[in-house]
Amino acid sequence: MKWKVAMLQMDIAFGQPEQNVESVRRLVDQLARGESVDAVILPELWDTGYDLGRLGEIADPEGRRAHSLLKEVAQKLNCHVIGGSIAEKRAGQVYNTTYTYDRHGQLAGTYSKVHLIRLMKEDQFMAAGEQPGMFQLDDQCVASVICYDIRFPEWVRLHALRGAKVLFVTAQWPHPRLDHWRQLLIARAIENQMYVVACNRVGEGGGNMFCGHSLVVNPWGEIVAEGMQQEEIVRAELDLSLVDEVRSRILVYDDRRPNLYTF
Ligand SMILES: NC(=O)CCC(=O)C(=O)O
Numbered sequence: 604m605k606w607k608v609a610m611l612q613m614d615i616a617f618g619q620p621e622q623n624v625e626s627v628r629r630l631v632d633q634l635a636r637g638e639s640v641d642a643v644i645l646p647e648l649w650d651t652g653y654d655l656g657r658l659g660e661i662a663d664p665e666g667r668r669a670h671s672l673l674k675e676v677a678q679k680l681n682c683h684v685i686g687g688s689i690a691e692k693r694a695g696q697v698y699n700t701t702y703t704y705d706r707h708g709q710l711a712g713t714y715s716k717v718h719l720i721r722l723m724k725e726d727q728f729m730a731a732g733e734q735p736g737m738f739q740l741d742d743q744c745v746a747s748v749i750c751y752d753i754r755f756p757e758w759v760r761l762h763a764l765r766g767a768k769v770l771f772v773t774a775q776w777p778h779p780r781l782d783h784w785r786q787l788l789i790a791r792a793i794e795n796q797m798y799v800v801a802c803n804r805v806g807e808g809g810g811n812m813f814c815g816h817s818l819v820v821n822p823w824g825e826i827v828a829e830g831m832q833q834e835e836i837v838r839a840e841l842d843l844s845l846v847d848e849v850r851s852r853i854l855v856y857d858d859r860r861p862n863l864y865t866f
Pocket residue numbers: 647720723749750751752754774775776777780783
C-alpha cells in the first residue's frame with residue numbers, strides 16, 4: 604500500500620486559537636488545490652502555541668473546537684487527519700492531545716502526551732497522558748506521539764512491538780536543538796524499521812524560535828522529504844511494503860533478547 608502524506612508546517616499565533624483555526628483552514632484550502640493525499644498531519648499545540656499561562660482561558664473544552672475542524676478537514680480532503688495536538692481541557696485538567704480522524708470523518712484515535720517537557724515548563728501547566736497512541740488507518744497499524752516523546756525510545760519501541768508500521772510525530776521543536784530533532788527521528792526509524800512522519804512548526808513564540816524541518820524518514824533511515832524553515836506544505840509518498848521488506852532483511856525483532864532487558 605502506498606500513502607501520499609502532507610505535513611502542514613505552519614506558523615502558530617501565540618495564544619490565539621481563532622487565528623490559528625483560520626491558518627489551518629488556509630493551508631487546507633491550499634492543499635485541496637493540489638494533488639490529493641491520503642493523510643495530513645499538523646504540528647503540536649497548533650491552537651494555542653506554548654501560551655501555558657493562559658491555558659485556563661484558551662484551552663479547548665473537551666476538544667470541541669478541534670473535533671469539529673478536524674472532522675471537516677477529513678471530509679473536505681477525503682483523507683486521514685493526524686490532527687497535530689491541541690490544549691484539551693478535560694476533567695479539570697489540560698492535556699496536550701492528538702485527535703486522529705480517518706478519511707470517512709470518524710475519530711480513529713486519541714493520544715495525550717505522556718512525557719511532558721520540564722525544560723519548557725509543560726509539567727507545571729498540563730497533565731500527562733497514560734495511554735499509548737495506537738490506531739488503524741486503512742487497516743494499517745500506526746502510532747502517534749508528541750514531540751519530546753521521541754527522546755524515549757522505549758516508548759516508541761512498545762508501539763513498534765505492537766505492530767505499528769508508521770510513527771506520526773507532531774511537534775513544536777525549537778532551536779538550538781535542530782540536530783537532535785533530525786537525528787532522533789532518523790534513529791527511531793532505523794531501530795524500529797518503520798516510517799517516521801514528523802511535522803514541526805515554524806515561527807517564534809514564548810521566547811523560542813521553532814525550527815521547521817518537518818521530516819519523513821523511511822524504515823531504512825533515508826530522508827524521503829524535509830521542510831525548510833518557513834511555512835510550507837511538505838509532501839511525501841510512503842510505500843508501506845518497505846516496512847516488511849526491511850524487517851525481513853535485518854531480523855531485529857526476532858533477534859531481540861527481552862529476557863535480558865530486565866536487569
Ligand atoms: N514541545 C516539545 O516537547 C519540545 C521538545 C524539545 O524541544 C526537546 O526534546 O528538545
